Amino acid sequence: MARAIVYTEFGSPAVLHEIEIPDPVAARGDVVVRIEAAGVNPIDAKLRSRKRPSPDITEPRxxxxxGAGVVEVLGEGVDDFAVGDRVAIRDALGTYASALAIATEKLVALPDAVTAAEGAAIGIPxxxxxxxxxxxxxxxxxxxxVHAGSGSVGQFAVQFAVAWGATVIATASPSRHELLRELGAIPISYDAGLLERVRDVAPAPVTVVLDCAGTDEAIETSLALVADRDRIATIVRGPDAxxxxxxxxxxxxxxxxxxxELAWRAEALPKTxxxxxxxxxxxxxxxxxxLAEAAQAHELMESGAASGKIILVP
Ligand SMILES: NC(=O)c1ccc[n+]([C@@H]2O[C@H](COP(=O)([O-])OP(=O)(O)OC[C@H]3O[C@@H](n4cnc5c(N)ncnc54)[C@H](OP(=O)(O)O)[C@@H]3O)[C@@H](O)[C@H]2O)c1
Known part of the structure:
Protein backbone atom coordinates (compact mmCIF):
# COMPACT_ATOMS: atom_id res chain seq x y z
CA MET A 1 0.00 0.00 0.00
CA ALA A 2 0.98 3.65 -0.48
CA ARG A 3 0.10 6.65 1.67
CA ALA A 4 -1.48 9.91 0.54
CA ILE A 5 -2.77 13.12 2.07
CA VAL A 6 -6.36 13.89 1.09
CA TYR A 7 -9.38 15.96 2.16
CA THR A 8 -13.05 15.14 1.86
CA GLU A 9 -14.42 18.58 2.74
CA PHE A 10 -13.15 22.11 2.14
CA GLY A 11 -11.84 23.96 5.17
CA SER A 12 -8.99 24.68 7.54
CA PRO A 13 -5.70 22.74 7.50
CA ALA A 14 -7.36 20.23 9.84
CA VAL A 15 -9.29 18.71 6.90
CA LEU A 16 -6.00 17.24 5.62
CA HIS A 17 -5.46 13.64 6.68
CA GLU A 18 -3.34 10.68 5.66
CA ILE A 19 -4.93 7.55 4.17
CA GLU A 20 -3.64 4.29 2.74
CA ILE A 21 -4.16 3.84 -0.99
CA PRO A 22 -3.46 0.94 -3.34
CA ASP A 23 0.01 1.08 -4.89
CA PRO A 24 -0.23 3.33 -7.95
CA VAL A 25 -0.13 1.61 -11.35
CA ALA A 26 1.80 3.07 -14.30
CA ALA A 27 -0.50 3.41 -17.33
CA ARG A 28 1.00 3.68 -20.81
CA GLY A 29 3.39 6.67 -20.91
CA ASP A 30 3.46 6.98 -17.11
CA VAL A 31 5.99 6.02 -14.49
CA VAL A 32 5.45 5.40 -10.79
CA VAL A 33 7.64 7.68 -8.70
CA ARG A 34 8.48 6.93 -5.07
CA ILE A 35 8.16 10.43 -3.64
CA GLU A 36 11.05 11.63 -1.47
CA ALA A 37 9.92 15.25 -1.05
CA ALA A 38 6.76 17.25 -1.81
CA GLY A 39 6.82 21.04 -2.13
CA VAL A 40 4.09 22.92 -0.24
CA ASN A 41 2.64 25.83 -2.25
CA PRO A 42 0.04 28.50 -1.39
CA ILE A 43 -2.26 27.15 -4.14
CA ASP A 44 -2.52 23.85 -2.20
CA ALA A 45 -4.03 25.76 0.72
CA LYS A 46 -6.20 28.00 -1.48
CA LEU A 47 -7.75 24.93 -3.13
CA ARG A 48 -8.14 23.17 0.24
CA SER A 49 -10.05 26.17 1.66
CA ARG A 50 -11.85 26.82 -1.66
CA LYS A 51 -10.40 30.33 -1.89
CA ARG A 52 -9.82 29.37 -5.52
CA PRO A 53 -12.64 27.81 -7.58
CA SER A 54 -12.67 24.06 -7.13
CA PRO A 55 -15.22 21.41 -8.16
CA ASP A 56 -17.40 19.76 -5.50
CA ILE A 57 -15.67 16.92 -3.68
CA THR A 58 -17.07 13.52 -4.64
CA GLU A 59 -14.12 11.39 -3.54
CA PRO A 60 -11.01 11.99 -1.40
CA ARG A 61 -9.15 14.89 -3.04
CA GLY A 67 7.71 16.93 -5.78
CA ALA A 68 10.80 14.85 -6.34
CA GLY A 69 11.65 11.19 -6.00
CA VAL A 70 12.89 8.05 -7.66
CA VAL A 71 11.34 6.21 -10.64
CA GLU A 72 10.17 2.81 -9.44
CA VAL A 73 7.98 1.37 -12.20
CA LEU A 74 7.89 2.08 -15.95
CA GLY A 75 4.61 2.05 -17.86
CA GLU A 76 4.39 0.65 -21.36
CA GLY A 77 6.09 2.78 -24.01
CA VAL A 78 8.36 4.68 -21.59
CA ASP A 79 11.90 4.79 -22.90
CA ASP A 80 13.16 8.18 -21.70
CA PHE A 81 13.40 7.18 -18.00
CA ALA A 82 14.78 4.10 -16.24
CA VAL A 83 14.01 2.51 -12.89
CA GLY A 84 16.16 4.21 -10.26
CA ASP A 85 16.30 7.63 -12.00
CA ARG A 86 16.03 10.61 -9.68
CA VAL A 87 13.40 13.09 -10.93
CA ALA A 88 11.75 16.42 -10.14
CA ILE A 89 7.98 16.62 -10.66
CA ARG A 90 5.76 19.53 -11.70
CA ASP A 91 2.04 19.94 -12.26
CA ALA A 92 1.09 16.44 -11.04
CA LEU A 93 -1.84 16.56 -8.60
CA GLY A 94 -1.23 14.29 -5.61
CA THR A 95 2.45 14.75 -4.75
CA TYR A 96 1.63 14.74 -1.00
CA ALA A 97 1.98 10.94 -1.12
CA SER A 98 4.53 8.17 -0.79
CA ALA A 99 4.14 7.17 -4.47
CA LEU A 100 2.37 8.56 -7.53
CA ALA A 101 1.83 7.55 -11.18
CA ILE A 102 2.92 10.47 -13.37
CA ALA A 103 3.14 11.18 -17.12
CA THR A 104 6.78 11.52 -18.11
CA GLU A 105 6.35 15.00 -19.61
CA LYS A 106 5.87 16.24 -16.02
CA LEU A 107 9.30 14.94 -14.97
CA VAL A 108 12.86 16.06 -15.40
CA ALA A 109 15.96 14.11 -14.40
CA LEU A 110 17.69 15.42 -11.28
CA PRO A 111 21.49 15.54 -11.25
CA ASP A 112 23.29 14.47 -8.05
CA ALA A 113 24.05 18.12 -7.25
CA VAL A 114 20.34 18.89 -6.73
CA THR A 115 18.67 17.42 -3.64
CA ALA A 116 15.15 15.97 -3.57
CA ALA A 117 13.98 18.89 -1.41
CA GLU A 118 15.35 21.36 -3.96
CA GLY A 119 13.78 19.39 -6.80
CA ALA A 120 10.43 19.60 -5.02
CA ALA A 121 10.74 23.37 -4.59
CA ILE A 122 10.93 24.30 -8.27
CA GLY A 123 7.75 23.44 -10.22
CA ILE A 124 5.19 26.12 -9.37
CA PRO A 125 7.52 28.86 -8.04
CA VAL A 146 9.17 42.48 -7.58
CA HIS A 147 6.61 42.69 -4.78
CA ALA A 148 7.23 39.87 -2.23
CA GLY A 149 10.68 39.24 -3.64
CA SER A 150 11.58 37.08 -0.64
CA GLY A 151 8.85 34.50 -1.36
CA SER A 152 9.42 31.33 -3.34
CA VAL A 153 8.18 32.86 -6.59
CA GLY A 154 9.86 36.19 -5.85
CA GLN A 155 13.29 34.64 -5.30
CA PHE A 156 13.13 32.86 -8.65
CA ALA A 157 11.91 36.06 -10.33
CA VAL A 158 14.85 37.97 -8.87
CA GLN A 159 17.34 35.33 -10.01
CA PHE A 160 15.99 35.01 -13.56
CA ALA A 161 15.76 38.78 -14.05
CA VAL A 162 19.28 39.36 -12.66
CA ALA A 163 20.60 36.58 -14.91
CA TRP A 164 18.99 38.34 -17.89
CA GLY A 165 20.72 41.61 -16.97
CA ALA A 166 17.81 43.56 -15.48
CA THR A 167 18.13 45.82 -12.44
CA VAL A 168 15.83 44.38 -9.76
CA ILE A 169 14.22 46.06 -6.76
CA ALA A 170 12.47 43.57 -4.46
CA THR A 171 10.24 44.06 -1.41
CA ALA A 172 10.63 41.95 1.73
CA SER A 173 10.72 42.07 5.51
CA PRO A 174 13.99 43.66 6.72
CA SER A 175 15.22 40.29 8.03
CA ARG A 176 15.22 38.98 4.41
CA HIS A 177 17.09 41.91 2.86
CA GLU A 178 20.54 40.32 3.08
CA LEU A 179 19.26 37.24 1.24
CA LEU A 180 17.84 39.41 -1.56
CA ARG A 181 21.09 41.37 -1.80
CA GLU A 182 22.95 38.08 -2.24
CA LEU A 183 20.57 37.18 -5.08
CA GLY A 184 21.47 40.46 -6.77
CA ALA A 185 18.41 42.59 -5.94
CA ILE A 186 18.06 45.98 -4.23
CA PRO A 187 15.89 45.11 -1.20
CA ILE A 188 13.30 47.43 0.35
CA SER A 189 10.61 46.95 3.00
CA TYR A 190 6.98 46.63 1.98
CA ASP A 191 5.36 48.62 4.79
CA ALA A 192 3.67 52.01 4.37
CA GLY A 193 5.42 54.58 2.16
CA LEU A 194 6.47 52.01 -0.44
CA LEU A 195 6.28 54.37 -3.43
CA GLU A 196 8.75 56.84 -1.96
CA ARG A 197 11.13 54.05 -0.97
CA VAL A 198 11.13 52.61 -4.48
CA ARG A 199 11.85 56.06 -5.96
CA ASP A 200 14.67 56.59 -3.43
CA VAL A 201 16.55 53.40 -4.34
CA ALA A 202 15.76 53.08 -8.08
CA PRO A 203 18.88 53.94 -10.13
CA ALA A 204 16.54 54.65 -13.09
CA PRO A 205 12.74 54.72 -13.47
CA VAL A 206 10.98 51.38 -12.89
CA THR A 207 9.90 49.95 -16.26
CA VAL A 208 8.17 46.70 -15.29
CA VAL A 209 6.50 45.16 -12.20
CA LEU A 210 5.75 41.64 -11.02
CA ASP A 211 3.36 41.55 -8.07
CA CYS A 212 3.62 38.41 -5.92
CA ALA A 213 2.14 40.13 -2.84
CA GLY A 214 -1.32 41.28 -3.90
CA THR A 215 -1.68 44.10 -1.39
CA ASP A 216 -3.47 47.34 -2.30
CA GLU A 217 -0.26 49.26 -1.68
CA ALA A 218 1.68 46.98 -4.03
CA ILE A 219 -0.89 47.56 -6.78
CA GLU A 220 -1.18 51.32 -6.20
CA THR A 221 2.60 51.72 -6.13
CA SER A 222 2.92 49.78 -9.37
CA LEU A 223 0.30 51.94 -11.09
CA ALA A 224 2.04 55.12 -9.93
CA LEU A 225 5.45 53.95 -11.21
CA VAL A 226 4.73 52.38 -14.60
CA ALA A 227 2.48 54.06 -17.17
CA ASP A 228 2.44 51.07 -19.54
CA ARG A 229 -0.13 48.80 -17.87
CA ASP A 230 0.94 45.88 -20.06
CA ARG A 231 4.19 45.86 -18.12
CA ILE A 232 2.51 45.37 -14.74
CA ALA A 233 1.39 41.86 -13.81
CA THR A 234 -0.03 40.27 -10.69
CA ILE A 235 -0.03 36.56 -9.84
CA VAL A 236 -2.27 37.10 -6.79
CA ARG A 237 -5.03 39.61 -7.62
CA GLY A 238 -6.32 37.83 -10.71
CA PRO A 239 -10.01 38.70 -10.21
CA ASP A 240 -9.22 42.45 -9.87
CA ALA A 241 -6.52 42.83 -12.50
CA GLU A 261 2.56 30.70 -21.22
CA LEU A 262 1.90 27.08 -20.24
CA ALA A 263 4.90 26.03 -22.34
CA TRP A 264 7.09 28.59 -20.53
CA ARG A 265 5.95 27.21 -17.17
CA ALA A 266 7.00 23.71 -18.27
CA GLU A 267 10.28 24.94 -19.76
CA ALA A 268 11.28 26.50 -16.44
CA LEU A 269 11.75 23.14 -14.69
CA PRO A 270 14.70 21.80 -16.75
CA LYS A 271 16.23 25.29 -17.01
CA THR A 272 16.10 25.78 -13.25
CA LEU A 291 4.01 13.66 5.29
CA ALA A 292 1.49 12.90 8.04
CA GLU A 293 1.99 16.48 9.32
CA ALA A 294 0.63 18.10 6.17
CA ALA A 295 -1.94 20.01 8.25
CA GLN A 296 0.83 21.57 10.36
CA ALA A 297 2.73 22.39 7.17
CA HIS A 298 -0.28 24.32 5.85
CA GLU A 299 -0.72 26.12 9.18
CA LEU A 300 2.92 27.12 9.09
CA MET A 301 2.67 28.38 5.51
CA GLU A 302 -0.57 30.28 6.03
CA SER A 303 0.66 31.94 9.24
CA GLY A 304 3.73 33.22 7.38
CA ALA A 305 5.85 32.00 10.31
CA ALA A 306 8.32 29.99 8.22
CA SER A 307 10.89 31.30 5.77
CA GLY A 308 11.83 29.23 2.74
CA LYS A 309 10.05 26.40 0.95
CA ILE A 310 8.23 24.01 3.29
CA ILE A 311 8.83 20.38 2.33
CA LEU A 312 6.88 17.23 3.24
CA VAL A 313 8.84 14.00 3.52
CA PRO A 314 6.92 10.70 3.16
N1 LIG B 1 -0.78 32.93 -10.28
C1 LIG B 1 -0.01 31.88 -10.12
O1 LIG B 1 0.15 31.04 -11.01
C2 LIG B 1 0.72 31.73 -8.82
C3 LIG B 1 1.76 30.79 -8.70
C4 LIG B 1 2.46 30.73 -7.50
C5 LIG B 1 2.10 31.56 -6.44
N2 LIG B 1 1.06 32.41 -6.58
C6 LIG B 1 0.67 33.28 -5.46
O2 LIG B 1 1.73 34.21 -5.25
C7 LIG B 1 1.85 34.50 -3.86
C8 LIG B 1 3.29 34.21 -3.42
O3 LIG B 1 3.55 32.83 -3.56
P1 LIG B 1 4.90 32.21 -2.96
O4 LIG B 1 4.88 30.77 -3.24
O5 LIG B 1 6.06 33.03 -3.38
O6 LIG B 1 4.63 32.44 -1.40
P2 LIG B 1 5.63 32.40 -0.17
O7 LIG B 1 6.87 31.68 -0.54
O8 LIG B 1 4.82 31.94 0.98
O9 LIG B 1 6.05 33.91 0.05
C9 LIG B 1 5.15 34.87 0.47
C10 LIG B 1 5.92 36.16 0.60
O10 LIG B 1 5.00 37.22 0.81
C11 LIG B 1 5.71 38.22 1.47
N3 LIG B 1 4.77 39.13 2.10
C12 LIG B 1 3.99 38.92 3.19
N4 LIG B 1 3.25 40.02 3.44
C13 LIG B 1 3.58 40.93 2.47
C14 LIG B 1 3.16 42.27 2.19
N5 LIG B 1 2.26 42.89 2.95
N6 LIG B 1 3.71 42.90 1.13
C15 LIG B 1 4.64 42.29 0.36
N7 LIG B 1 5.07 41.03 0.58
C16 LIG B 1 4.53 40.38 1.62
C17 LIG B 1 6.58 37.49 2.48
O11 LIG B 1 7.73 38.28 2.66
P3 LIG B 1 8.62 38.29 4.01
O12 LIG B 1 8.84 36.84 4.37
O13 LIG B 1 9.87 38.97 3.59
O14 LIG B 1 7.83 39.04 5.03
C18 LIG B 1 6.87 36.18 1.76
O15 LIG B 1 8.19 36.18 1.28
C19 LIG B 1 0.80 33.63 -3.15
O16 LIG B 1 -0.36 34.42 -2.95
C20 LIG B 1 0.51 32.53 -4.16
O17 LIG B 1 -0.78 31.99 -4.01
C21 LIG B 1 0.37 32.52 -7.74
Missing part, protein backbone atom coordinates in the same frame (compact mmCIF):
# COMPACT_ATOMS: atom_id res chain seq x y z
CA UNK A 62 -5.36 14.56 -3.40
CA UNK A 63 -3.06 17.49 -2.64
CA UNK A 64 0.17 18.98 -4.01
CA UNK A 65 1.62 19.56 -7.46
CA UNK A 66 5.39 19.67 -6.93
CA UNK A 126 10.10 28.78 -10.84
CA UNK A 127 7.48 28.05 -13.50
CA UNK A 128 5.40 31.05 -12.46
CA UNK A 129 8.36 33.41 -12.12
CA UNK A 130 9.92 32.43 -15.44
CA UNK A 131 6.64 32.56 -17.37
CA UNK A 132 5.61 35.89 -15.87
CA UNK A 133 8.96 37.51 -16.72
CA UNK A 134 8.91 36.08 -20.26
CA UNK A 135 5.33 37.31 -20.73
CA UNK A 136 6.36 40.76 -19.50
CA UNK A 137 9.34 40.73 -21.87
CA UNK A 138 11.90 41.49 -19.15
CA UNK A 139 15.35 42.19 -20.62
CA UNK A 140 18.65 43.78 -19.69
CA UNK A 141 17.42 47.34 -20.17
CA UNK A 142 14.70 46.95 -17.55
CA UNK A 143 14.32 48.10 -13.97
CA UNK A 144 12.04 45.46 -12.48
CA UNK A 145 10.12 45.82 -9.21
CA UNK A 242 -8.84 43.95 -15.30
CA UNK A 243 -10.28 46.73 -13.13
CA UNK A 244 -6.74 48.07 -12.60
CA UNK A 245 -5.98 47.66 -16.29
CA UNK A 246 -3.02 45.38 -15.52
CA UNK A 247 -2.18 41.80 -16.52
CA UNK A 248 -2.77 38.71 -14.43
CA UNK A 249 -1.29 35.28 -14.81
CA UNK A 250 -3.95 33.16 -13.17
CA UNK A 251 -4.10 33.82 -9.39
CA UNK A 252 -7.86 33.55 -9.75
CA UNK A 253 -7.93 35.45 -13.06
CA UNK A 254 -10.84 34.56 -15.37
CA UNK A 255 -8.32 34.73 -18.26
CA UNK A 256 -6.64 31.33 -18.72
CA UNK A 257 -2.92 31.05 -19.45
CA UNK A 258 -2.13 30.80 -23.16
CA UNK A 259 -0.46 27.75 -24.71
CA UNK A 260 2.77 29.75 -24.91
CA UNK A 273 17.47 22.32 -12.49
CA UNK A 274 20.43 23.13 -14.74
CA UNK A 275 21.01 26.52 -13.07
CA UNK A 276 20.89 24.90 -9.61
CA UNK A 277 23.28 22.15 -10.65
CA UNK A 278 25.78 24.69 -11.99
CA UNK A 279 25.53 26.74 -8.79
CA UNK A 280 24.14 29.80 -10.60
CA UNK A 281 20.78 29.64 -8.76
CA UNK A 282 19.98 28.87 -5.13
CA UNK A 283 16.81 27.80 -3.33
CA UNK A 284 15.97 28.82 0.21
CA UNK A 285 14.61 25.69 1.85
CA UNK A 286 12.37 25.96 4.92
CA UNK A 287 11.21 23.40 7.46
CA UNK A 288 10.86 19.71 6.52
CA UNK A 289 7.89 17.90 8.06
CA UNK A 290 6.79 14.26 7.84
Missing amino acids: PVGFD AGTAYQALRSLGVTDGDVLL ASFGIRAFSGGSPVPLTEE VELLASGDFTIELGPELP
